[in-house]
Amino acid sequence: MKRTLIATSIAALLALPASAAEYKVGVLLPFSGVYAGLGAHIENGFKLGLEHFGDKLGTDTITMLRDDTEANPGATLAKAKKMVLADKADVLTGIVSSAVLGGLRDFVHSSKTPLVVSNAGNDAATGERCSPYITRVSFSNGSITRVMGPWLAEQGVKTAYLMAPDYAAGHQMMDAFRATFEAAGGKVIGEAYPPLKGTKDYGPYISKAKASGAEALMTFFAGGAAINFVKQYAEFGAAKDLPLYGAGFLTSAAYVHVQGAAADGVIASLHYVPTIDNAENKRFQEGYQAAYEGKLGSEFAVAGYDSARLIIEAIAAAGGDKAKFKGELAKVSFNGPRGPLKIDPATHNVIQNMYIFRNEFADGKVTQNVLATIEGVQDEVNGCKM
Amino acid sequence: MLTDPSFWLVQGLNSLQLAMLLFLLSVGLTVIFGLMNFVNLAHGSLYALGALIGYSIAEASGSVFLAFLLAPLAVTAVGALLYITLIERLRSAGPLPQVLVTFGLIFVLMDAQRYLWGSDALGVTGDVPFSGTIHIGSEPYPAYRLFIIAVGIAVFAGLYLLLNRTRLGAEVRAGVDDAETAAALGVNVERTFFLVFLLGCGLAGLAGAVAMPAFSAEAGMGVEILVPTLVVVVVGGLGSLSGAFVGSLVIGVTLTFGTALFPDFAGIAMYAALVAVLLLRPQGLLPARS
Amino acid sequence: MTRHLLALALFAALFAWHSQAEYYGFELLAEIAVFAILAMSLDLLAGYGGMVSLGHAALFGLGAYLYSWLGSDMVGLSAPLAILGAAFGTGVIALAVGAVAVRVEGIFFIMITLGFGQMGHEFFFQNKALGGDDGLFGIQRLDLSGIGIDLSDPGSFALAALVSAALVYVLLAWVLATPFGAVLKGLHANPNRLRALGLRVLTYRAAAFAFSGTVAGFAGSISAQHTQFITPHLLNWTTSGEVLIMVILGGLGTLVGPVVGAVVLVLLRHELSSITDYWGAIMGGFLILVVLSRQNGLVGLVERLLPGRRG
Known part of the structure; x- marks a missing residue:
């Protein structure tokens, strides 16, 4: 008993320097064009999520990169490549339009870049075109x-x-x-x-x-x-x-x-209405309305909020090990504003x-x-x- | 369904309502073209501006009527600014540079609108006049749509009188017909251009303000409406008041009955009408100049 | 001649950038090459032939879809044949559309090309077999492993795209120097004189439209190979508008101008959009400034600054 305790503390000590990992999160959302409204909601929610759950990061840090997807698959693919290849993003998140998601799918799959989808509902993205690197916290259309x-x-x-x-x-x-x-x-x-x-x-x-x-x-x-x-x-x-x-x-x-x-x-x-009665939703709505001129937090904002939480929980679970982080995303489950949420291991779509x-x-x-x-x-x- | 007279009545009114909205937009565009020989591609952005300013006025004052009055004036002021700073400078450069400047303006105005009003769709939360439902026979129909139809017809009548009974109208007709001769005969063509441009901007603003309670307002709505408006202008015949009116009716009817009767072709109905008119009658249905 | 030297310098700079570039640079270069080809083909039509089209992106998208469809299991052609099929198939359809569209001029031509283009957009948007609005994915690239080139490598692909753009420049410069090119320029400058010479103006205009469409289709086939994923967005009139901006920003009727425009616009778009959400306003403002300067785009500006000749 005593011996294992010592062994664990040594391991913990050894692990300390390695655990201060820096994560770069690439946020890809429409900030201009027809979906710009949704993009703003999701980004607001995402930032609130970083604020509410950031303390779980411990010594790890998150840097947020952001770029505009419009509703343009071609342009988004180029921007995602920039984030991953030039800026070395560890995880991508966002994506409102399903066509944009379709355009990114092969790139994130072949480059093994985790992508946390916070809106696009195309059934195929967690069906026949699913990927172990794509995790969806929003919904599927069906x-x-x-x-x-x-x-x-x-x-x-x-x-x-x-x-x-x-x-x-x-x-x-x-x-x-x-x-x-x-x-x-x-x-x-x-x-x-x-x-x-x-x-x-x-x-x-x-x-x-x-x-x-x-x-x-x-x-x-x-x-x-x-x-x-x-x-x-x-x-x-x-x-x-x-x-x-x-x-x-x-x-x-x-x-x-x-x-x-x-x-x-x-x-x-x-999957979400503002009147859901639980403590997490109360905290979310109060935080959101305080931060954004009394506007009600929408299901889009919740998806951004939960995307941030999912990424943070996976980082915490990985304990500074970036390679491990990729596998942790789909294992996260929590009670959020919309109630219990977990990721289906078979499809990486949300269960809610x-x-x-x-x-x-x-x-x-x-x-x-x-x-x-x-x-x-x-x-x-x-x-x-x- | 097709034998039901109320189907034809309701869809007929729907056609008319859409046509009058298109008319308010296209009439300014077409007369500007007829006189100054250039197409103001930013016309749709002025429409959006009318809707957004109208929204702000209605929310601040609680009166949608005040919005109908002030929003067109505000858009006219913006139009005057654009004319003095950009368009007038390019008068001598020919039509293409003018078109291109207004193309650039689309992006500038759209982002300015996003900056000022955000990206969400906005709608008045207060009382809207004519918001009720009235019954035509046994069919319920939105009263506001009848109001839009009335505004369109009133504007058409007003413009018809302006064009045919006033000195400005005579100058405009002379300018459309032959600007050089008009100038030689002592018409201040530049001043006429300026006034017509302002009138066109004001009408675009009015269209936006009137559409706002029924269709909500958002940055970007101007780009969406631009293409149907251009189609109306070309189908009706460039530079002509009655052309814009007839063109609006044709496109309004095509779009409404096209969607109701042939839903699979709803997306291409308007473009098919455009191509057909351009091939059979390239000058448009009722051109100002033969 | 000055312009050809300018083009030489520009392509040399792009190749030099390529030799220094890494992954992201390769992506930008491939995109620049695709849009340079497309913009050059539009310049041939608009700058030289006087036919300003707002439906050019539809031909570009058509080429991309033809390439993807011909190379897919649905047809099963090899990639080189699919590229040829995309270019010439687009050319044939452009000829059919052009035969009709060239009967009108000026603003009417802009509108009729817009109409045809949007009908094309709607066709692919609705076509479930070709993926509808979700688009087509899993598109193959040309296999040049036989001669030791691996096009799945971003660097090699960007290089191949740049070489294609340079070859298209040479081809178009040559075409413009032929009698056909002379007639094309005459169509714009003085159609009545050509008519008096007994030339069938409409036939030449349609031929120019078809040729321009062939090159646009070729650009589409490269674009499809680059992103390996296509959607109807490629055909939309807003894409046509962007390409038109490239041509005008660079310099209408200069051939090198569209290449300049493609470089500037692709770079601006990517760099600005990561700095500000209002990059559209900056691009629009830039276009307005160029037009207000009363020069023929950036190339016109450069020519004015150079001593001697004036463009």
Whole structure:
């Protein structure tokens, strides 16, 4: 007993100088272009995460590098190469657009650079195009809407109309919903996919969906499109005949205050809502609102926050050993603002709760009333070979 | 669906609403082109500026009407600044340098907007006039859209009178027709250019302010709207008020009914219309000069 | 002649940089080479032929997709054939588009190329078999191991791309010196005179469009090999706008100008964007300053500063 104790202390002493490792974290986010808003949220969250969990680093240090990805895969690849090859970044994080993630995948895989994805939801990134070096803390597109199928069927809804922008994420979200909704006995009786770019007027689509006679409208829209869609939906008085459901980005905390009364009654599913009741979320929201002009921390900000925490916990677990650090990222698990979170060893996608919530508008404010919590939502392996 | 008259009515109103928004934007652009022979590519950025300034005014004062009034004036002031500092200097250099300067301005104005208003989409949180739903027959329809249609038609009527009943209008028509002769006849062409440019900027600002309550405002919205606006200008015929009006209707109808009836081709409908018009009638539907 | 000397000096500088560069430098050089080829092809069209196009990136992207598609399992051509197929396939489509588009001029030409370009963008954006908006990945590079060159090495690839750009410069300079080149310049300067000489102006304009498209398609095939991943973003009109800025920044109708523009813009973009999020405003401001200087881009500025000749 005594001998082992001495041995451990000697080992600890020997390990001390080596444990002061310097880590360079390359943050790749859109700071200009269409996704710049999301980029800002994620970066704010990331910085708050460094602040809240930085003390776990001990003697190790983190230096943050940052560069703008726009929504441009080619330019991002070049910038990622600069971070890794010239600036010697130890880990990359960020990435909002799935196309940008797709463009980076082969580079991070072949250069064995860990990448912590804090938004891009493309199913394939943790499916057939997965990599042991890619860890996703945000979500996969399918996991968000998959939980809505059985839940809607349980509420007695038999027919649904689908609507999402015409691009990969839109189709993945809708396909996942369709599969589980139909398995639960529901029927999709119509669908529409407006062009991703340039659609400002959803009037024609809303009029058409209303005419279909479906019992529910299931949608996915995000950002400016979500604001316009929800507002126009309310203006057309469509909610009465055809209640609106969606992936929770439809009424994200980032902009639900702009939608205001129009968001009232919209039911959606997401991995995070600001009203989740736990100590970690309280700390996150209080810290975020104090640091950023009282703005509510959104699911995007949480993804940045948790990315920072994941990286810090992995650094702490590696104990100064950079080679070990790469393997530690996928082993991290913790209770965060969105509840319990861990990484699936088979795909390196996040395993987390999904919250089905109703937006309620009162006194000029929208709050999220959680109707159901689906715990430990995990993707199928989907062809991923590590 | 196709036999349901309310489908045609509602989609018809949707077409008209989109067309009037496009008209407010394209009319300034087309008259500037007709007179000064250059395309102001930053026109969309002025539209975004109108929406963002309108947002700030509405939030600060609580009155969206005040935003409709002041935002166009503010954008006109920005336009005057751009004209005096950049565009006037290039009057003698020909159209291409002027187009290029406005192309550079797109990037400058967009970043300026991001710096001042951030990157999030913004929407008024206070009361918006005409925000309710009205019933046309049995169909509920957003009243605000009817308001946009009314603004578009009022602006068209106002411009028509301005062009045909006032001295400035006569000067503009003379300038579009033949700037040199107009100048020889004693028209101060440079002054006319300046006034028309300002009017175009003001209308872009008005379009932005009027669109803001319905479509939210964000830095970057100007780039998105630029291409459809250019398409309207070319389809309608350069330099012509009625051309801009007709072009807006054609594109509004193409986009709305295209998406409702042929959703798979929604993305290319507008470009197909553009190419078709350019091939069958390269001068546009109602050009100012034959 | 001054311009050819300038080009010689510029390419010498790029090769010298290559000999000193490391990984990241190689990436930049390959990107510069790709955009230099693309910008030169646009200069041929816009600077010499007077046809300013906002759809040029669509031809570039088309070349990239053709190369990737021809070289993939879907078709299975070898890389050299896929490069040829990409260049000439793009040329054939450019000929078809050009035959229609060249009937209009000036701002109308800008708009019709924009229209065709966006339709192309939409086609690849929607095409699920070619990856839709998520793009195509796993693209192979040309295999030159038979002659001892390993193109999977970033340095060798950047060198090959630079050599390609230099060869394209020589090819285009030669074409401009041929009778075809003379007609091309005449198309811009004095189309009526050519008509009076009995030349079919539209045919020549379409031919120029097709030739320019072939070179753009070739640039696309190199770009696809460089990033080994392509998305419809390559075809978007904003990419066309960037290339047009390169041409104008460098000097319209100078051939060496587009190369200068490509170097400046690629470097500015990468260096500025890591310093500030508002790099777009700085680039836009730079463009405005160049235009306000009333010189023909940076090359025009240099020529003015050099004693003797004026550009």
